[in-house]
Amino acid sequence: MWKPDRQSKKPMYEQIADHLEQRISYGEFPPGSLLPSERKLAEQLGVNRSTVILAFDELRSLGIIESRTGSGTRVSTTKWGVTPKHTPNWSRYAEGGSFLPNLPFMRRIREALTQTTSLIDLASGELSGDLAPTHEITMLMSEHQYTSYLGYDNPQGYLPLREDLVSYLEKYRGIHTTESSILITSGSQQSLFLITQCLLSPGDAVAIEDPSYCYSLPMFQSAGLRLFRLPVDEHGINPEEVRSLYKKHHIKMVFLNPNFQNPTGTVLDKERREQLLNVVSELGLPIVEDDPFSLTAYEGTPPLPLKSMDTIGSIIYIGSFSKIAASGLRVGWMVAPHSIVTRLADARQQMDFGLSVIPQQVAAQFLKSSYFAPHLDSLRMQLRFKRDQLIESLRKELPNLVQFTIPNGGLHLWCRLIPEVHDGKLLEEAIRRGVVFVPGRVYGSDSGFVRFTFARAPTDEIATGVSRFAESLLGLTKE
Incomplete structure (x- = not known):
């Protein structure tokens, strides 16, 4: 500016x-x-x-x-x-227009971050520069000459990247597929946009988690969809709630983030996964599985996606590089039945004639390089350190005034505030003091919840950010 x-x-x-x-x-x-x-x-x-x-x-x-x-x-x-x-x-x-603007809270957060460079960012759901594999990608770009044809590419995406994704998905996610069933997108949000615009119609009922990242995306309302809630507890959603919503509202699709769910950090447990797949196969109901965080698991083997258990083709699987490498690459993917991939590839071509081939070439090289696995190990270690720093700061600054369940992966900490306070006033006071977060209402929850993202802020700013938030909260509760 x-x-x-x-x-x-x-x-x-x-x-x-x-x-x-x-x-x-x-x-x-x-x-x-x-x-x-x-x-x-x-x-x-x-x-x-x-x-x-x-x-x-x-x-x-x-x-x-x-x-x-x-x-x-x-x-x-x-x-x-x-x-x-x-x-x-x-x-x-x-x-005017049918495509709705972002929610007011999200617009206010973006405005604050754009206008005030000194804000400590505990809101943006992306990796900080020191977590991204910048050096590794720079090395790859110096080692490889990207001199191939730079015209419009295959509507499904760069073929070598889709071929490398076949190996990646099998090795890291337990998913068996072919390149013909993969569509390259600019990220998870474009995948969701294509699905809501092309596979559903205005008035259709869909089920989403509560709370859910989907509530922060006006694209669902822009598409004229009716949203019904699937409450999330410490074990994820209850599969019988899916059956109940199908009977009451004839839902046509279920949108889930089963691993380190955004914003709660919950992992859908094994027994419920099996029950859920039985329910949707019985009803002939498709699931859209968004899986951005699984590989951030801080210890042990990352949880496999629902798609790895899908033997009848009930699940459309969405992934991206944004949460494990760099959001700026703008490379994501979708695994779906070939007929769905063809339909969505045609729609995407009408939108933009396909993605830039250069980021796809870089992503393909990174996936199969010797840099990828060490980067994941480093990322997990640093995210865990940042998570622990956030938790330690909250316990120090707000003892007995904030409740949370410690996540074992992902980028977020979902917190319930004990003092009653107005969400909007708290956000404005925090911005005034130099820190920004996301109020829980953005994700469909009641007042009194907040989401802190610990991946974006530099490590040495997290404690200061929590201190400023605590001053804001305590200042309002004393009024």
Whole structure:
């Protein structure tokens, strides 16, 4: 984000006025559009509110903006003395369309992280730079020349990557498949988007875990789906709840994250897995299994996915590199019956004509390289260390005020707060103090729950982040 140059001889208010005038002239703020408030703009630019007031006064004197009490500050509809004709109502367009915007909490978190670089990030569900195999991937890119054809690739994805995924899935996940049943995507969210848009219809009922990452994705509501809850306890979902929802609502699909579930960290136990597969095979009901975290298991053998037990083709399996390597590669995959892969590959080709082949080539080389297994070992060790640091800090800062079950894998810690506090006020107070987290309501839970992600923040910032959160919580409970 642009900010005024404090070393410049030009006063900061003039720099701000010039910058806003330029953005208005470029059409970023069309005539009649609302500008950010003085207070909000001052926060974004890191200046005093009085500086923004002077900038606004300068623009008002030029007739570029106008202010009305109770209506805020808007771009003048008669700027420079010219009355625009038939200016599109961009606000109406921005509020329209069938694809819903992110949830308000998620937009606020993203806004805070974008505008304040000093925030300690206990919200973003991705790996920090020191956990990603940056050196290894750099080495691979220097060792291999990616000079093959750079045109549009196979709609299903780069064939050598799909072939390498066949070996990877068998070795690490116990899944037997062929390259023709694999679709390469840009990640789990694109896989879910394709499924909700292409395999389901508006009004269809689907079952998702409660709480669930799926609640944070408006794509389900955008697709017009009816969502029904499968409560998650310490052993995962109850398979009989699936049968009950099928009878009551004729659900058409079940969305699950059985291993180190997001946000709770729960692993669906073995007995329930067998019961679940029996129920869905009896009902002819498909499962979409999202499996981003299994290989982060901190000790012992990572739990195998449901798909490894699937003998009749009931499960669409989704995976990606985001949580085990680097989210920036934007490489994920889906294992499904060939007819489904063909249908979704056709839809994806209509969207973007396929993914860039270069990240797919890098991913293929990394999967079969000597770097992959050592990277997983290092990742697990560092994630466990970060998890333990988060837990130690919570016990120190909030003894008897927060409850949680310690996860054995994944990137998150799901916590119940003992003091009653308003989710929105807690988030705003935490942001003000320099830390950000995700309120539990984002995932469909009641108030009083939070999700901390320990993979994104640098190790030496976790304790400070928890301390700032504790100050925010205790400050609100004393009001």
